[in-house]
Amino acid sequence: MKNIKSAETGVVEFEHDAANGLLKIGGKTYQCDCDHVILENRRVPFWVHRRDQSVSVWLDGEVYRFEIDDPRHRSSAQAAGAAAGGTVKAQMPGKILQVSVKVGDSVEAGTNLLLMESMKMELAMDAPVAGVVAKVEVKPEQMVSQGDLLVEIEEP
Known part of the structure; x- marks a missing residue:
């Protein structure tokens, strides 16, 4: 997967070559394995979260966000989002900090549903589709595992 993002400081390149265990960010190449990257001979947490047309990379306490502007990736990202429908699952293990909706609430796509903490970072989970919760x-302070169902939205 390769993505290029234009930013205030210029173009930033992000490339993840899972087959060879390589991660390239802004011209620097790192060796990685699943959920860790080797930086200067130390293992640091590494996580990639992809949603619609954006990718977030958590690396060594920093969050890097990229917009996908390659039509091939954009199409696959849209197809993945459509397949998921109104199901919101935990992308990584963590703790629920806040739940912003309740059963019966009407939501628009992009409405914040909950806030969770994972790997010492806060992650806002938004509605992937418009509909009714x-x-x-989940409830605040609850621990969740990767893949756990958090919220389900019925589309109109």
Whole structure:
């Protein structure tokens, strides 16, 4: 996967070559394995979260956000979002900090549903589609595992 993002400081290149265990950010190449990257002979947490047309990379306490502007990636990202429908699952293990909706609430795509903490970072989880909240499976302070159902939205 390769993405290029134009920023205030110029173009930033992000490339993840999982087959060879390489991560390239802004011209620097790092060796990585699943959820860690080797930086200066130390293992540091590494996580990639992809949603719609954006990718967030958590690396060594920093968050890097990229917009996908390659039509091939944009199409696959849109297809993945469409397949997920109104199901919101935990992308990584963590703790629920705040739940902003309840069953029966009407939401628009992009409405904040909850806030969770993972790897010492806060992650806002937003509605992938417009609809009515059908299930809220979590509450504040609850620990969740990767893949756990958090919220389900019924589309109109």
